[in-house]
Amino acid sequence: MQKRICQTLLVVSLFFLCSNLFGDEGRMQHEPENIQNSEEKPQSDLITPVNENPISIDQALEKKLNEIKKPARGVILLIADGMGVGCIKYARELICGRDGFLEIDKFPVIGRMIDYPANGPVSDSAAAGTELVTGKFGRNKAISISPTGEAYLTLWEMAKHLGLKVGVVTDTRITHATPATFYAHVKDRAMEEEIASQLVRSGFDVFLGGGAHFFNKTFRKDGVDLFSESKKDGYEIALSKQDLARIVTEHNSKVIGLFADQHLSWSYMNVKNEPSLSEMSAAALQILGGKSQRFLLMIEAGKIDFTLHNNDLAELTMQMRVLEDTLKMLRDFVNQNPDVLLVVLSDHGNGGMSITEKFDPEKIRELATSTRYLEFQFKDKIKELPGYLKNHFSGKIALDEEKLKKFSGTNSNRLKAEAIGDLFNSQLGVELFSYETRKQQPVTSGHTGEDILIHSMGIHQNLFGGVMKIVDIPKKLGIALGLKFP
Ligand SMILES: [Zn+2]
Numbered sequence: 001m002q003k004r005i006c007q008t009l010l011v012v013s014l015f016f017l018c019s020n021l022f023g024d025e026g027r028m029q030h031e032p033e034n035i036q037n038s039e040e041k042p043q044s045d046l047i048t049p050v051n052e053n054p055i056s057i058d059q060a061l062e063k064k065l066n067e068i069k070k071p072a073r074g075v076i077l078l079i080a081d082g083m084g085v086g087c088i089k090y091a092r093e094l095i096c097g098r099d100g101f102l103e104i105d106k107f108p109v110i111g112r113m114i115d116y117p118a119n120g121p122v123s124d125s126a127a128a129g130t131e132l133v134t135g136k137f138g139r140n141k142a143i144s145i146s147p148t149g150e151a152y153l154t155l156w157e158m159a160k161h162l163g164l165k166v167g168v169v170t171d172t173r174i175t176h177a178t179p180a181t182f183y184a185h186v187k188d189r190a191m192e193e194e195i196a197s198q199l200v201r202s203g204f205d206v207f208l209g210g211g212a213h214f215f216n217k218t219f220r221k222d223g224v225d226l227f228s229e230s231k232k233d234g235y236e237i238a239l240s241k242q243d244l245a246r247i248v249t250e251h252n253s254k255v256i257g258l259f260a261d262q263h264l265s266w267s268y269m270n271v272k273n274e275p276s277l278s279e280m281s282a283a284a285l286q287i288l289g290g291k292s293q294r295f296l297l298m299i300e301a302g303k304i305d306f307t308l309h310n311n312d313l314a315e316l317t318m319q320m321r322v323l324e325d326t327l328k329m330l331r332d333f334v335n336q337n338p339d340v341l342l343v344v345l346s347d348h349g350n351g352g353m354s355i356t357e358k359f360d361p362e363k364i365r366e367l368a369t370s371t372r373y374l375e376f377q378f379k380d381k382i383k384e385l386p387g388y389l390k391n392h393f394s395g396k397i398a399l400d401e402e403k404l405k406k407f408s409g410t411n412s413n414r415l416k417a418e419a420i421g422d423l424f425n426s427q428l429g430v431e432l433f434s435y436e437t438r439k440q441q442p443v444t445s446g447h448t449g450e451d452i453l454i455h456s457m458g459i460h461q462n463l464f465g466g467v468m469k470i471v472d473i474p475k476k477l478g479i480a481l482g483l484k485f486p
Helices: 002-019 024-028 034-040 055-066 085-097 126-133 153-160 176-185 191-203 227-231 241-249 277-289 303-309 313-338 361-367 371-378 382-393 401-408 415-423 434-439 470-482
Strands: 074-078 107-115 164-171 206-210 237-238 254-258 296-301 340-346 452-458 464-468
Touching: 002 227, 024 470, 055 470, 074 126, 074 277, 074 313, 074 470, 126 153, 126 176, 126 470, 153 164, 153 176, 153 470, 164 176, 164 277, 164 303, 176 191, 176 296, 206 277, 206 415, 227 237, 227 371, 237 241, 237 415, 241 254, 241 277, 254 277, 277 296, 277 313, 296 313, 303 313, 313 340, 313 361, 313 371, 313 452, 340 470, 371 382, 382 401, 382 415, 401 415, 415 434, 464 470
Parallel strands: 074 296, 074 340, 107 464, 164 206, 164 296, 206 254, 237 254
Antiparallel strands: 107 452, 340 452
16 A cells, blocks of 8 residues: 555656746746637636536646646645535524624635545545545545555645645544545544554644544553654654643644544533644644745544534534634635635535524524533433423423433433434524434435535635536645646
């Protein structure tokens, strides 16, 4: 597997050296004949999904690569995991009111992404992440690997090989499916110990997130201490917000920050010593993008998806605020660094979220209680939940006695956050898949296969306008950087 990646990187390096992509002098010999010609005779391009003179996507991408005169210094790809378009309206109403605008509403270029895996109509994070970073169709559960077990080269790996700084930031476990696709190659996303081992060997410059459990020799089946392995490979380890601040100040160039054993905390846990997604992203940009360095950074707002799996409106509001704060910081960064490109998209929808006529933001603010919190609080005393809900919602929401009975049964009926959400979300004007519907989608637990919006700003932002397939995203990011990928 590694041999195949090395061969591919060798070919890529030769191309890179020969094409002299970063010098304007070198560029001139690759220019299209002249601009006037293309005005007289309209050319097919990437913005037009259907045209009279279709050219292949590879031809179109090659043409765009030849037109890039000044490559982006840096690229930031933000993946808002699971965020379908319904979440955007929901967040706008809850966070800034119907007449306001979210940060995501302020992007100058909007595109649309056609999204599916190789083995079905609906993606999980593994397949979608694979597609977003390798340009090849992925299969659900598989991390940047072919059906026959060969590693697919990722854009982040190629850029690292070419001397750019690369980083991955998430508020989930750093070994979870989406971040893993950027640096690891395994047949199943559940192989998180192996993914952690591959992380340490990747040579990437910055990793920030959760998942310390998989680096700890006490919990690993092979007993390997990945913390000391990381230090041997030149990484500084950050385990707290203070550690991270110190490392940024000291200008260390290789950092692994693991701020929780599992995913970073939920808002109801009120944990203080953890950096926020915005703080981790800002730290990563300081380490990667300072001193005019060239860089790629992936940031995952990974818990939007979890709140949808949990039918958890209260926590969805909080996670959309996390996204809002992070986008505010990133938009400021790009405004101050106009040689950087920012692309924001999701990897798939989740839960078929829709807003109905009963929608009432005030009522949601007043009544929505985290279903994940309730699951946690009542998991060992399920029978007490109906009484709690009746007290909490009495006179405000009608609770269906038949649904409530599910929580007063035997312990075999394990308490699920999404089943709690089924009791009141409809009455607050938000429809999400029921617990029963989610169970019928055993691979994705309720993901959906709709087209996904792409928001972009900064240098070469127009590459991401119009309609494109998910596998074209990394090719276009490569074009923006002046790299032919794969
Ligand atoms: Zn996902």
